[in-house]
Amino acid sequence: MSDIKRYMQQLGQQARAASRLMAKADSHAKNLALLNIAHAIRRDKQALLAANQADLEAARAAGMEAAMLDRLALSEKSIATMAEGLEQIAALADPIGEISDMKYRPTGIQVGRMRVPLGVIGIIYEARPNVTVDAAGLCIKSGNAAILRGGSEAIRCNQALAALVHEGLAAAGLPKAAVQVVDTTDRAAVGELITMKQYVDVIVPRGGKGLIARISEEARIPVIKHLDGNCHVYVDDEADAVKALRILENSKAQRLGTCNTAESLLVARSVAAAQLPALAAMLTARGIEIRGCAETQALVANAKPATEEDHYTEYLDAIISVKVVAGLDEAIEHINQHSSQHTEAIVTENYTKARRFLREVDSSSVMVNASTRFADGFEYGLGAEIGISTDKLHARGPVGLEGLTSLKYIVLGDGQVRG
Amino acid sequence: MSDIKRYMQQLGQQARAASRLMAKADSHAKNLALLNIAHAIRRDKQALLAANQADLEAARAAGMEAAMLDRLALSEKSIATMAEGLEQIAALADPIGEISDMKYRPTGIQVGRMRVPLGVIGIIYEARPNVTVDAAGLCIKSGNAAILRGGSEAIRCNQALAALVHEGLAAAGLPKAAVQVVDTTDRAAVGELITMKQYVDVIVPRGGKGLIARISEEARIPVIKHLDGNCHVYVDDEADAVKALRILENSKAQRLGTCNTAESLLVARSVAAAQLPALAAMLTARGIEIRGCAETQALVANAKPATEEDHYTEYLDAIISVKVVAGLDEAIEHINQHSSQHTEAIVTENYTKARRFLREVDSSSVMVNASTRFADGFEYGLGAEIGISTDKLHARGPVGLEGLTSLKYIVLGDGQVRG
Numbered sequence: 001m002s003d004i005k006r007y008m009q010q011l012g013q014q015a016r017a018a019s020r021l022m023a024k025a026d027s028h029a030k031n032l033a034l035l036n037i038a039h040a041i042r043r044d045k046q047a048l049l050a051a052n053q054a055d056l057e058a059a060r061a062a063g064m065e066a067a068m069l070d071r072l073a074l075s076e077k078s079i080a081t082m083a084e085g086l087e088q089i090a091a092l093a094d095p096i097g098e099i100s101d102m103k104y105r106p107t108g109i110q111v112g113r114m115r116v117p118l119g120v121i122g123i124i125y126e127a128r129p130n131v132t133v134d135a136a137g138l139c140i141k142s143g144n145a146a147i148l149r150g151g152s153e154a155i156r157c158n159q160a161l162a163a164l165v166h167e168g169l170a171a172a173g174l175p176k177a178a179v180q181v182v183d184t185t186d187r188a189a190v191g192e193l194i195t196m197k198q199y200v201d202v203i204v205p206r207g208g209k210g211l212i213a214r215i216s217e218e219a220r221i222p223v224i225k226h227l228d229g230n231c232h233v234y235v236d237d238e239a240d241a242v243k244a245l246r247i248l249e250n251s252k253a254q255r256l257g258t259c260n261t262a263e264s265l266l267v268a269r270s271v272a273a274a275q276l277p278a279l280a281a282m283l284t285a286r287g288i289e290i291r292g293c294a295e296t297q298a299l300v301a302n303a304k305p306a307t308e309e310d311h312y313t314e315y316l317d318a319i320i321s322v323k324v325v326a327g328l329d330e331a332i333e334h335i336n337q338h339s340s341q342h343t344e345a346i347v348t349e350n351y352t353k354a355r356r357f358l359r360e361v362d363s364s365s366v367m368v369n370a371s372t373r374f375a376d377g378f379e380y381g382l383g384a385e386i387g388i389s390t391d392k393l394h395a396r397g398p399v400g401l402e403g404l405t406s407l408k409y410i411v412l413g414d415g416q417v418r419g
Numbered sequence: 420m421s422d423i424k425r426y427m428q429q430l431g432q433q434a435r436a437a438s439r440l441m442a443k444a445d446s447h448a449k450n451l452a453l454l455n456i457a458h459a460i461r462r463d464k465q466a467l468l469a470a471n472q473a474d475l476e477a478a479r480a481a482g483m484e485a486a487m488l489d490r491l492a493l494s495e496k497s498i499a500t501m502a503e504g505l506e507q508i509a510a511l512a513d514p515i516g517e518i519s520d521m522k523y524r525p526t527g528i529q530v531g532r533m534r535v536p537l538g539v540i541g542i543i544y545e546a547r548p549n550v551t552v553d554a555a556g557l558c559i560k561s562g563n564a565a566i567l568r569g570g571s572e573a574i575r576c577n578q579a580l581a582a583l584v585h586e587g588l589a590a591a592g593l594p595k596a597a598v599q600v601v602d603t604t605d606r607a608a609v610g611e612l613i614t615m616k617q618y619v620d621v622i623v624p625r626g627g628k629g630l631i632a633r634i635s636e637e638a639r640i641p642v643i644k645h646l647d648g649n650c651h652v653y654v655d656d657e658a659d660a661v662k663a664l665r666i667l668e669n670s671k672a673q674r675l676g677t678c679n680t681a682e683s684l685l686v687a688r689s690v691a692a693a694q695l696p697a698l699a700a701m702l703t704a705r706g707i708e709i710r711g712c713a714e715t716q717a718l719v720a721n722a723k724p725a726t727e728e729d730h731y732t733e734y735l736d737a738i739i740s741v742k743v744v745a746g747l748d749e750a751i752e753h754i755n756q757h758s759s760q761h762t763e764a765i766v767t768e769n770y771t772k773a774r775r776f777l778r779e780v781d782s783s784s785v786m787v788n789a790s791t792r793f794a795d796g797f798e799y800g801l802g803a804e805i806g807i808s809t810d811k812l813h814a815r816g817p818v819g820l821e822g823l824t825s826l827k828y829i830v831l832g833d834g835q836v837r838g
Contacts, residue, residue, distance in 0.1 A: 370832030413789030
């Protein structure tokens with residue numbers, strides 16, 4: 001057995017043992033741990049900034065690009081935000097132990113379900129120290145044990161944060177091994193983490209598409225994953241033109257690089273001549289390149305031609321694909337064919353079409369007259385978010401505490417036996 | 420591309436297309452299809468018996484063992500039961516399109532969830548024609564498309580049933596490809612089915628442990644699986660002796676070969692001398708061999724010694740392992756260590772211990788004062804069951820229609836954008 005394998009197996013065993021204690025931990029202890037950690041983070045702000053500074057210098061020396069350095073960097077403000085995040089998680093209702101649907105059956109037994117933790121969650125992410133705190137907080141609150149593997153460039157800061165998390169857990173009477181930070185930059189550790197079935201119940205990768213695709217391919221443990229966000233806005237025949245303009249602007253132009261940003265615009269043929277020029281002018285004014293079908297190009301002078309591939313593309317950039325469609329049927333068909341099943345919105349005043357769009361579009365979030373940018377755990381009121389799942393099994397859409405739990409059946413009887 | 424691969428890809432494409440139509444099919448059409456199929460099965464009873472007879476003769480000639488022949492055989496009664504099963508599924512509420520948890524958010528959007536089908540479900544099972552009908556019925560009702568791969572020894576009967584299913588679907592205006600029976604006995608078909616990610620959303624294996632373990636290992640698609648049922652009954656210090664005896668008898672002796680049969684008995688030390696002899700006498704009278712710890716052997720003359728492996732074993736036979744434990748803590752620890760997380764029961768009159776057992780035992784069904792034999796979709800009121808999941812993700816415990824669905828988020832707005 002290699003050293004890395006032995007080390008990871010040890011983390012796994014410790015996590016499994018800790019997960020049993022976390023599963024029965026009461027709400028008070030879990031919340032106390034979260035508040036303790038928040039307090040320790042605020043108290044040790046300077047030490048965290050120093051550890052982060054050392055990480056940044058090493059990363060800069062190694063030639064890390066500016067956008068990555070930006071995500072690695074901590075500030076007084078981002079440290080305060082980390083602590084506040086933990087306090088917000090502490091304020092959420094405890095999902096664990098919640099009992100629902102208790103019903104008497106003709107045999108006299110009473111059957112229902114109880115919400116329980118998943119067990120041990122492995123989280124793999126880039127060099128972003130705030131994810132360490134966020135993921136630790138969500139796992140503690142949901143009664144799970146976590147094994148965290150952040151990008152190696154953040155290792156000093158992650159170690160400093162791990163010490164504070166352990167201090168907070170211990171002071172609340174909870175096991176330190178409830179949150180373990182993988183303490184090696186060896187990439188083989190990831191390979192172990194995503195295959196040690198006996199110790200890890202689910203893997204949550206957070207980061208770029210490449211990272212997530214690779215982990216999904218290689219994992220032998222279920223993965224809650226979040227791949228592309230190729231989101232659509234469909235402007236229906238009966239769209240309110242003002243709402244269409246506002247929703248498209250927000251969906252596409254508010255932020256270019258987020259997964260809930262619209263990457264494709266569909267416009268019903270009957271309103272294309274009336275609405276598309278204004279929509280295109282807004283996009284152009286915001287610096288967004290338009291790649292359209294022939295009809296779009298006829299109506300929008302500066303539109304470039306869109307290829308079939310454009311319709312499958314998540315640009316994460318100042319580009320949008322545009323297509324004129326016959327109406328609702330073609331819009332739904334186009335979306336179900338091309339989208340990544342993340343988030344799609346229709347703009348319409350028509351009740352029946354809104355209802356059909358909601359039912360027939362097969363994406364994790366489907367919206368009527370609202371910006372795709374709302375697809376987010378906080379906006380949905382989950383209070384926290386560990387990612388947005390584009391899978392259908394287990395968790396779909398923004399994943400909050402509930403996505404880190406499972407339901408078991410409970411049966412209450414008075415000595416009943418089966419006939 | 421091999422012929423089998425080409426054939427399976429074609430089934431996959433057809434299933435994917437059919438799944439879109441099934442997802443938007445209304446409840447009336449789906450129920451009509453189920454009733455049509457039930458009618459056709461009753462009408463063509465003689466032809467089904469003849470096809471089954473041909474299967475049985477070929478299987479007998481090939482040396483199939485008696486227990487398997489038994490499961491393959493149809494009778495007038497089992498054919499009637501198939502048809503009734505479909506009528507029961509038709510009578511259940513349609514889970515698809517159900518909207519829940521709609522709440523207004525401070526931004527003015529209204530957020531909730533809608534229940535939707537998973538898409539395409541691949542079901543792999545042994546030579547049991549009744550599973551063909553059962554699985555088809557559950558998939559139709561839940562708005563999914565199904566690709567069914569039954570044991571090759573049932574192929575004639577499955578083909579005859581497939582024709583009736585297609586007739587029933589078509590007469591209800593639904594696509595025939597909503598239910599496709601793999602029409603080859605080539606085992607390579609299974610390998611294709613469990614890896615063609617683009618066409619299949621989930622695999623449900625039904626059958627022996629070996630089949631399920633192999634499919635879980637090789638599948639590249641999520642699997643809803645059901646492995647061992649190493650179920651425990653714990654007789655607590657404060658157990659009612661009459662209830663303990665009755666519950667143990669039913670849990671262990673009502674049927675030996677089911678997954679919810681108890682395979683292990685734990686008895687609290689303080690009541691072992693008083694209760695274990697009577698419990699053992701009942702087991703012995705039912706022909707069940709007792710394999711116990713040293714304390715058990717001291718109290719029960721005919722008890723054989725239990726090895727550590729016995730405590731991990733699902734016998735599916737007239738054998739039970741017995742262990743005297745210090746009390747609740749040791750019982751919970753022993754169960755969480757040795758059980759297969761299927762079903763466990765405590766017998767106790769103590770409120771606090773019952774509550775702790777429910778919370779701390781990490782199994783898909785946890786019971787107080789009731790027989791483990793109740794762990795079943797019909798007994799729980801699900802109206803149908805496609806299997807019992809011992810996984811934690813997605814579906815846990817008996818899986819009915821709901822386990823074949825997912826929840827997507829829906830958002831209703833009036834032009835809201837994100838600030």
